[in-house]
Amino acid sequence: MNTKLYKHSRLHDFTYNILKAIGHSNSDAKLGADVLISADLRGVDSHGVARLRGYINLWEAKRMNSHPHISIEHETPSTATIDGDQGLGLVVAPQAMNIAIEKARNVGTGWVAINNSNHFGIAGYHAMMALEHDMIGFALTNATPTTAPTFGNKKMLGTNPIAMAVPTAQQPPFVADFASTTTAVGKLEILQRKNEDAPLGWIQDKQGNPTQDASSLKNGGTLLPLGSDRIHSSHKGYCLGSIVDILTAVLSGANYGPWVPPFLAFLNPAENPVGKGIGHFVGAMRIDAFRPADEFKSHMDNWIETFRACPPINANEPVQIPGDQERILTEERLQNGIPLLTPVVEDLQNIAKQFNVSL
């Protein structure tokens, strides 16, 4: 498929201007653009500017508030629950993370559950905010129902990702950021565009049968939890997705399970919500709340060097460290630009026209 390269600063400016055009303050627009462009830089193209249209649609449907007043509903020295006032998760989650970091500074760790939010972009961004403070960062979110529990045949959970970022000394940081499902919606969309089959174990069809038809998710099928089937321990992926749902939503007072409001604005949220908006959960742990930071970081370096030196099965496929791939892509894209697919470019051009903002 054709792509065109765009300088990241240009896409950042554009995103900033669009977020302002729909009502965000300067600082919120900058924050939202930072999070979104970081996804494009890290190669998580499905969570970058390609999503801008989706956010605008939510705003037009009055399901997203572009000038949220985030409030703390409840707190203890190490915890808080915050109401995101229907804001963009892109804007709400970093503020929650700042609260977590502040609490960690005071009492060792900080944990913030967030309700009444919207899609927060890549989980890794929020977790990585902890790094410069010599803290381990965590970020989880629930998401549009797409996934069936083991043995089930209904969309009950989202891809419910987990991110953890860990500081290091000389090595680049360890950044795990992964869904609790075997695959992601974006990967199926790519296969559909190419008219290719999906591997068995990614999805099941409307009847709950294994299928390779990449379009079956939008035709009543479901994603499968990490593990794919019971023999390969999909119940563990189901546990993982459930843990994320409970921490982000049952604990925060957001919607959980099948009640999570869908990202697509033309799909209506459930009529009988069990909570407010979608939910996130972020955390920060000060390393020196456990052991001296220098000691820890030099052991993290050793951990990373050891795993990178693990003998590979094939010499041309070395063992990677979580975060390696995204870091290499970031370096490359900072230099050469971010490749956008033709349909994404067309979409951005339409947005530019709609809001009279130049791309």
Add this chain to the structure above:
Amino acid sequence: MNTKLYKHSRLHDFTYNILKAIGHSNSDAKLGADVLISADLRGVDSHGVARLRGYINLWEAKRMNSHPHISIEHETPSTATIDGDQGLGLVVAPQAMNIAIEKARNVGTGWVAINNSNHFGIAGYHAMMALEHDMIGFALTNATPTTAPTFGNKKMLGTNPIAMAVPTAQQPPFVADFASTTTAVGKLEILQRKNEDAPLGWIQDKQGNPTQDASSLKNGGTLLPLGSDRIHSSHKGYCLGSIVDILTAVLSGANYGPWVPPFLAFLNPAENPVGKGIGHFVGAMRIDAFRPADEFKSHMDNWIETFRACPPINANEPVQIPGDQERILTEERLQNGIPLLTPVVEDLQNIAKQFNVSL
């Protein structure tokens, strides 16, 4: 295979007496027996009395200290790092969990990293200690290296399990307790005894090739991370196992990765350890540090009822809630007894003879 039923109280008495015979105090022996028999009751047979011989072997090899003085090395209001003094994890982890619970009572959450420990039995036991305090409990541990990272061909991680226990109102608690690998060593041992093949995706052979030979793990092969192969996102299982290794060991000062001392006493620990013993990480979060406990628990009931009512693919295979199976087995085994395989019974009889304790 032949089994014989034993009343749980009888196995508890026996375990208590053996742990005392090798030097444990009354209270530590009771605690160790509680944890071990809870595994048998919950159906995690590989982690119950069948392991007693392994613990004795570690004690005989002077790798396990039966009268540990557990000490706090470092703490903040919400965290602690403790040295398990080479004690049994069965005894060390519950004490760490009590510290976590106390800290959560004071500041909302409590997190304890543990070094210099040994195998701690089932993770679920420790996580479930939080339930009666209206807290969410967490327990993680690293373990004997058995598992290759994605693309790798060396034993670098253990099965590194994660447990989370969540309080409820009327419903039984949510208890997830699962390894970050596709399968467990115990499952391969059962297949070997029956002379049966393993499913593809559980293990790889010495060369890193996919194999169904259940004996390949002991012949130089490795377990695979949850997800099994790259196409089915084994890198996510590798992330999960790594997260557990970092929190339990790099953060606590225990051995990590390939340095984790093996459970089998006839295998020597690495000569150049990077830390002390094996590592655990436990945590407790007070529910009412986030929202009123009654509110949360009634939503957890609703979560559970909703997932249990998820339309199943096959009517005879309903969707389960994490912890269901173990709870049903516990009720059954409390009533009818715990089935022990003949080789396990013979093993216990030998132990009984060795320590002059009646079975």
